[in-house]
Amino acid sequence: DAGVIQSPRHEVTEMGQEVTLRCKPISGHDYLFWYRQTMMRGLELLIYFNNNVPIDDSGMPEDRFSAKMPNASFSTLKIQPSEPRDSAVYFCASSSRMTSGGSTDTQYFGPGTRLTVL
Amino acid sequence: QKEVEQNSGPLSVPEGAIASLNCTYSDRGSQSFFWYRQYSGKSPELIMFIYSNGDKEDGRFTAQLNKASQYVSLLIRDSQPSDSATYLCAVPSGTYKYIFGTGTRLKVLA
Numbered sequence: 237d238a239g240v241i242q243s244p245r246h247e248v249t250e251m252g253q254e255v256t257l258r259c260k261p262i263s264g265h266d267y268l269f270w271y272r273q274t275m276m277r278g279l280e281l282l283i284y285f286n287n288n289v290p291i292d293d294s295g296m297p298e299d300r301f302s303a304k305m306p307n308a309s310f311s312t313l314k315i316q317p318s319e320p321r322d323s324a325v326y327f328c329a330s331s332s333r334m335t336s337g338g339s340t341d342t343q344y345f346g347p348g349t350r351l352t353v354l
Numbered sequence: 355q356k357e358v359e360q361n362s363g364p365l366s367v368p369e370g371a372i373a374s375l376n377c378t379y380s381d382r383g384s385q386s387f388f389w390y391r392q393y394s395g396k397s398p399e400l401i402m403f404i405y406s407n408g409d410k411e412d413g414r415f416t417a418q419l420n421k422a423s424q425y426v427s428l429l430i431r432d433s434q435p436s437d438s439a440t441y442l443c444a445v446p447s448g449t450y451k452y453i454f455g456t457g458t459r460l461k462v463l464a
Binding site: 271 | 386388396397398399400403442450451452453454455456457
């Protein structure tokens with residue numbers, strides 16, 4: 237399996253521009269997570285989906301952020317308009333299922349997208 | 355109090371020594387815990403999970419869980435320079451999601 241695929245790997249944009257990050261989860265995984273990682277705040281959960289349905293978006297920082305999962309093999313995270321404070325590494329992760337514990341809760345992370353907003 | 359706390363480090367240990375990494379959590383109802391390793395510029399990868407009090411061993415790695423004291427530890431025996439990375443503790447929060455600590459950076463000195 238190719239693992240979780242993310243694109244682009246690096247994105248440099250100017251403040252005010254729209255940014256779209258893409259993710260392809262591992263085939264057969266029902267859960268998809270979007271995280272943001274910064275030095276100051278660590279790894280923060282933004283939103284997660286189960287069977288393509290958004291379950292918890294309480295981590296989405298503000299209305300400028302939106303995420304979609306139109307089918308089981310594709311998800312996007314969009315920032316519009318982007319701001320310098322959005323600069324971070326954005327990870328997508330997937331999991332086969334989630335319970336209250338156990339190895340099946342393992343999340344497999346993609347390589348991440350390093351976003352720089354000037 | 356943060357939900358998951360880790361000392362940011364760096365924790366420096368000589369090659370061959372035991373590295374001890376700690377994580378405390380605030381939710382007494384938490385049932386399972388994960389340790390991820392993240393090399394610089396790479397994505398997190400799972401090392402171990404534990405859900406029972408006590409120790410769980412996997413090769414050179416031992417996870418220790420103490421629910422009464424609300425901490426989970428990761429011991430790395432015979433530390434190698436290749437173990438140099440940031441180690442993230444993940445604790446469940448609500449249903450089907452995990453909160454990650456900010457991580458402890460480990461440096462194993464050759």
